[in-house]
Amino acid sequence: MKGFARFVTSIACLIGTAISAYALEINTAVLRVDYPSLLPISRFDLTPDDIGFAGGVLADEDNQTTGNFMGMTFATRYVATSPEELDETLRGLLGDGIDLLVVMANAQDLLTVADQAGPDVLVLNATSRDMSVRDDQCRANLLHVAPSEMMLADAVMQFAIWKQWNEVFLIQGSNPTDQALGDAYRRAATKFGADIVEEREFEDTGGSRRTDTGHVLVQRQIPVFTQGAEDHDVIIAADNSDLFALYLPYHLWTPRPVMGSGGLRPVTMHAAHEAWGATQFQRRFEENSGRYVQEADYEVWLALRVIGEAVIRINQADPAALREYILSDAFELAAFKGRKVNFRPWNGQLRQPVLLTDSKLTVSVSPQDGFLHQVSTLDTLGLDQPESACTAFTQ
Amino acid sequence: MFKSSFAAAICFACTTLASPALANKVFVSNERGNTITVIDSDTWEVIEEFPGGNRPRGIGISPDGKFLYVCSSDDDTVRVFDTETYAELWTLPSGPDPELFTIHPSGDYLYIANEDDNLVTVVDTQSRTVVAEIPVGVEPEGMAISPDAAFVINTSETTNMAHFIDTADYQIKHNILVDQRPRYAVYTDDGSKLFVSSEIGGTVSVIDPLAANGPELTSKISFEVAGVQPEWLQPVGMRVTADNKWLFVALGPANRVAVIDVETLEVVDYILVGQRVWQMDFTPGQEFLITTNGNSNDVTVIDVDRQQAIKSIQVGEQPWGVAVTPD
Structure with missing residues (x-):
């Protein structure tokens, strides 16, 4: 009214x-x-x-x-x-x-x-x-x-590099959409000089989401799943299927910050x-x-x-x-x-720019300081012209 | 200088002033600290800090120097303080989320931008009532009044316009599109030019308000500083010297104040100040320009003739606006 x-x-x-x-x-x-x-x-x-x-x-x-x-x-x-x-x-x-x-x-x-x-x-x-x-x-x-997924992955990876969290443990889901997101994080790591020291796949076995006392099982499963990984500074989750990433914080075998689909997330x-x-x-x-x-x-x-x-x-x-x-x-x-x-x-x-949020606040905004580009610092995020296979705009 | 000491001497004769006779008071609103800092413009010492309501931003002083008006944005009100005792006298109905205002030269009206409601509210300072609410563009922000008081200018940040509001009937008579997120508007004292700063557009629009066919955008001033990313050159607060020669533009996160020759519209210098420089005000004789630096919690004093920063003074948390008492 x-x-x-x-x-x-x-x-x-x-x-x-x-x-x-x-x-x-x-x-x-x-x-x-x-x-x-x-x-x-x-x-x-x-x-x-x-x-x-x-x-x-x-x-x-x-x-x-x-x-x-x-x-x-x-x-x-x-x-x-x-x-x-x-x-x-x-x-x-x-x-x-x-x-x-x-x-x-x-x-x-x-x-x-x-x-x-x-x-x-x-x-x-x-x-x-x-x-x-x-x-x-x-x-x-x-x-x-x-x-694009690459812009979001680059936004996360720039923050990791700024924090000097160079050693990354990447966990991705088993669906094609999760793997595509995992690819974006692998490219981002190469682009900005991070090391993916360990990769694991969280398998989608179907079924419904956890309800009622689901957290009891999560509290036992996630530590075991993340046990014995190479030394790492941060975990990045590639989970477009919304299957596991939110379960990672506080449940890891080795306490580390989580970014990507859970923890610190890149959002518009x-x-x-x-x-x-x-x-x-x-x-x-x-x-x-x-x-x-x-x-x-x-x-x-x-x-x-x-x-x-x-x-x-x-x-x-x-x-x-x-x-x-x-x-x-x-x-x-x-x-x-x-x-x-x-x-x-x-x-x-x-x-x-891409906002990084812990789901309560804007924690940071990428591009991070010091990531430079000859056209615009915003072009440090995502696919750049020299690597693009898009021709429809130049014809 | 003579003028200011003369006026102050008269004032000294007629009242019992405790503070040094030559000084003016500089009031700074601290957006995060919820306080107002008072600085003596003679010694440049902080002499007082008092509560300013929740999120004090836009700040101004009545032409007679008696009243300090503060937009308490989160309280949806304008608080009125005594510039001598700092006592809060009363509040004015401002409409929701007041951010900036301009004062009619008579002191009778405040024109307030209500960011949330796409309105400009006109408040009678004597009767303390709302006289008019004028629908403007989305997110109204900058406010200015022409020297002859015929027009009030409002800039709307998402509509990206300068609206010319007729002070006689409160109707919008002209609109001029400017660059993204217009923040602030200021006239030259002779009324021949209107400047509008666009924070995200990174430019200052120069408008001829007296053009034959109505106000006209004549040019845009842009900025360039070696070693500063262009996106951080974000023009915000502005002041023009009374002789209409120099325009000072605060450049926000670029931490600089640009000095512009009003005649040629060339940027002649960039003065390094504190971090996230926001609003500015002159001392009455225009010897000094004071800038608020939101991210370094201080103000910078610029010597206007020499165009140099001479001093910085620590104030409260996140200083936003500044106003200096007249002589």
Whole structure:
């Protein structure tokens, strides 16, 4: 109700505003694919029904506040679909003339969307961390607001090096997605000069998550699992399956800090982040949605802000013009990370700092001091141009 | 110097001042320490530290020098203190999370930016009531008033605009897009230029407020310091000398104050100060400029003529704003 009242006052204010206004309508859609999944280990990680969408609603408000001063109308549709119905849902959106799409989907579906939508539609990947869609499978009409797994792994590894925790014990899950994350940590170790002195695999034997007295078993299993490892400074967990990483802290055979999927985690946002004006973001989000922000909410907010900011600067809503501006040096955006974020023009990846959180506070922010790069220190995180197999952006 | 001692002498004659007659008081809000530090501008000694409410940030003094206004951001109020006794006199209704304000030259109104509610609140300092609430862009922050008091400027950090609010009817008459996260706005004393600092954009926008077809963005000043990563050059607080010759810009985590020739808009020098330099204020005769350094818990005193830092003074935890009593 309060949001409605505010909208009315904004419109009233527009009438008194002497800006040369001509109507520009920006029609976007947030398309979310909901996959079947097991419950998370922690109840704090339960997925709310409005995941992602709640961030979009806030971005719409933020864009529209500026839009009111500029004579622009931002309208966003929020559509959730199953993987089976994705094709049909997408056809419907494209049929309605939506040509700016923010997508929450896995890598495979993301490519399906980008390819079916075609070159006249700009697609923003809000949430997928998959490497291939930024590398050999990149698409010219697909930009990535989410950080890649390599960016996140590099953020963690830089912190380990800064702490001089050079000897790493890597534990990865047994599913392909965990192994891909493990690969990102192995590359990060090579890149920054850490030693992976021990690697173990935590096998996914199926079954449900631990409940009731599960901690009793965890307290006995994890020490045994981590026993007898080579001397190490830190444990890094590669656990995209959310199977074991949260069990590691305090249960290790040798007491060591844990990073990665448990302990100190790399994230785009968490609800306690307050630096650089983020408190205002958190308060606005919580007032709208009635809950704490999750990473996907922030990522959808950021994707819609990327579109909104570009529209506001060039006064156009044409996808090709927006893409050109977004990938240019002129584009910049404040994202509550203490410095501007912008895009790598050679693969459409958003450059961004990565927060490291213990799930209560922002412990640190990468890139760490002293990691330098000839283009931007943000390019010390993730795939760099010389090693990229992406050609869609140079053709 | 003559002017300041003369005024102080008159003041000495009419009141019984305990502090040295020549000095002005420098008030510094300590955001984390929840205190206000008082410094004597003659001896540059700390003479008092008193409670300033929760998270004191924006700070200013009434034109007559009697009242100190402090945005207690976490208390959602503006506290008013006696600049002589430091007693808290009353509070002003500020709207939620007040951060920065500007004062009407008459002293009758405060124009307050409410970061959380996308509003600028206008408060009557006599009746202590809210006169108007003006919807502006997202995360309003910087506040300035034109020398003729016709317009109040508000900058909104996520909307990235400078809004020109007409002080007669509280309507927004012009909006100018600037670079990312505009933090602070300041006019030259002759009203011919308006500067807006963009923290994340790393620039200061130069606006001609008197252009024929309404206010116009004329140029942008950017910064470069050898050995400092460009992303840490984050312009925040600003002050212009009364002769309209020099613009001083605090560069936040770059730990420097840039000195800009207002006529050519060239950066002529960078003065090294404390860490995370945030806001600044002149002494009344503009001999000195005091900067708050949030991460080194001190303030730096800059000799304005020589454009050199001459002293640093330890204050409370995380100093944010600074205001100096008039003569």
